[in-house]
Amino acid sequence: MNEPIKPIYWDSEDDCLVILDQRKLPENVVWLRIKTLDELEDAIIKMAIRGAPLLGVAAAFGVYIGIKDFEGSKEGFNALFENTLKRIASTRPTAVNLFAALGRAQEVVNIVADADLGELKAAIFEMANAILKEEEEKSYSIARNGARLIEFGSKILTHCNTGALAVGGIGTALGVVYQAFKDGKVDMVYVDETRPLLQGARLTAWELSSWGIPHRVIVDSAAASLMMKGDVNYVLVGADRIARNGDVANKIGTLSLAVAAHTFEVPFIVAAPLSSFDLSAADGTRIKIEERDEEEVLTCGGRRIAPKSSKAYNPAFDVTPARFVTAIVTEKGLIEMPDKSKISEHVAKR
Incomplete structure (x- = not known):
C-alpha cells in the first residue's frame, strides 16, 4: 500500500503554506502556495482545501500568515490579529475545528x-x-481504534471524503478503512459519489485507488438498496461538528445514510477527533449549517444541467440525531450509543 499523501505543509524556504488543490483531483495534482490571507480565504471558501480537521490546520497557519509580516506597535498588532481571526472565522461556518484553532491562537496571544x-x-x-x-x-x-470494530470479510460504505485529504495523517473514517484493509478485514468499499461536488467519486476513490483498496463508486441514492440487499456491513462517516448530546453534523446526505442504516440494521459509525466535538452546542439544532452557491447543484462539470429558470437549495451539511449513531470512534477510544453523559465522560478522559 502506498503511504498517504500529505495535503498541507509549511515551506520554510519559500515562507509559505503549501496545500494540495483538491478541486483539481483526480485529473491533476496541483499545489497552491499560500502567501497572503486573501489567498487562504479563497482556498477555504472555494474548497481547494476542505475537511474539518484540515480546516483547523489551515486556520492556524492562516493566523500566522495574517500577522507574520507586521512591523509596528503592539496596539497595531492586536488590531491586526483580531481582524485576522474574524476574517478566517467568516470563511466556512460549520466545521468546529476551524474555530477551535482560532481559539487556540487567541489563548497563545493571551x-x-x-x-x-x-x-x-x-x-x-x-x-x-x-x-x-x-x-x-x-x-x-x-x-486503529475503529479497525478493531470491523470484522473480517466486511463491505463498508462511506460518504464524502474522510481520508488524508481531509485530515492529514491517514484520515478519520477512511483511515479506519485503510487500517482495517491492512489488517485483512475489508473485501469492498462502496463510495458514495457525494453530490454536488463529488468528493467521494473524485477524492475518496482517488485515495482508495492509490492504496490499492477494492472499491466501487455508487450514486448516493443507491446506498439504501445496497443495505437492504445485505451488501453493506458498516457505514463509516466523518463529522464536521458533534454536539454535546451526540448529534452529528456532516456532509449533506449523511442523515439519509443513517436512517437507511437504522432501518436495515447496519452499524452506523462516526469517526472523528475530539477537536470535532462542540460541547457548547447542546444539540444539533445549535449547529449552523452552511448553505453554498446554488450553481453547484444546477451545474456539473461546468455545464448547466437544469433549466435556466430553475433554482436550487444547497446545504453543505445535515445533522444526524444521536439515536441513529451506533458508535463514535475518537483518538481516545469508542463511544457506543452516544449521549450527553457518555460524551462528557469520554472527553474528560486523559
Missing part, C-alpha cells in the same frame, strides 16, 4: 501578551505546527 512581536509570531507559528502534528497523530489512533 499567554504571551507581554512578549515582543518576534516572540508572538514564533508562538503562533509553533501552535500551527503543533495542531498539524496533533491531527496527524490523532488520525492514526482513530484508525
Whole structure:
C-alpha cells in the first residue's frame, strides 16, 4: 500500500503554506502556495482545501500568515490579529475545528501578551505546527481504534471524503478503512459519489485507488438498496461538528445514510477527533449549517444541467440525531450509543 499523501505543509524556504488543490483531483495534482490571507480565504471558501480537521490546520497557519509580516506597535498588532481571526472565522461556518484553532491562537496571544512581536509570531507559528502534528497523530489512533470494530470479510460504505485529504495523517473514517484493509478485514468499499461536488467519486476513490483498496463508486441514492440487499456491513462517516448530546453534523446526505442504516440494521459509525466535538452546542439544532452557491447543484462539470429558470437549495451539511449513531470512534477510544453523559465522560478522559 502506498503511504498517504500529505495535503498541507509549511515551506520554510519559500515562507509559505503549501496545500494540495483538491478541486483539481483526480485529473491533476496541483499545489497552491499560500502567501497572503486573501489567498487562504479563497482556498477555504472555494474548497481547494476542505475537511474539518484540515480546516483547523489551515486556520492556524492562516493566523500566522495574517500577522507574520507586521512591523509596528503592539496596539497595531492586536488590531491586526483580531481582524485576522474574524476574517478566517467568516470563511466556512460549520466545521468546529476551524474555530477551535482560532481559539487556540487567541489563548497563545493571551499567554504571551507581554512578549515582543518576534516572540508572538514564533508562538503562533509553533501552535500551527503543533495542531498539524496533533491531527496527524490523532488520525492514526482513530484508525486503529475503529479497525478493531470491523470484522473480517466486511463491505463498508462511506460518504464524502474522510481520508488524508481531509485530515492529514491517514484520515478519520477512511483511515479506519485503510487500517482495517491492512489488517485483512475489508473485501469492498462502496463510495458514495457525494453530490454536488463529488468528493467521494473524485477524492475518496482517488485515495482508495492509490492504496490499492477494492472499491466501487455508487450514486448516493443507491446506498439504501445496497443495505437492504445485505451488501453493506458498516457505514463509516466523518463529522464536521458533534454536539454535546451526540448529534452529528456532516456532509449533506449523511442523515439519509443513517436512517437507511437504522432501518436495515447496519452499524452506523462516526469517526472523528475530539477537536470535532462542540460541547457548547447542546444539540444539533445549535449547529449552523452552511448553505453554498446554488450553481453547484444546477451545474456539473461546468455545464448547466437544469433549466435556466430553475433554482436550487444547497446545504453543505445535515445533522444526524444521536439515536441513529451506533458508535463514535475518537483518538481516545469508542463511544457506543452516544449521549450527553457518555460524551462528557469520554472527553474528560486523559
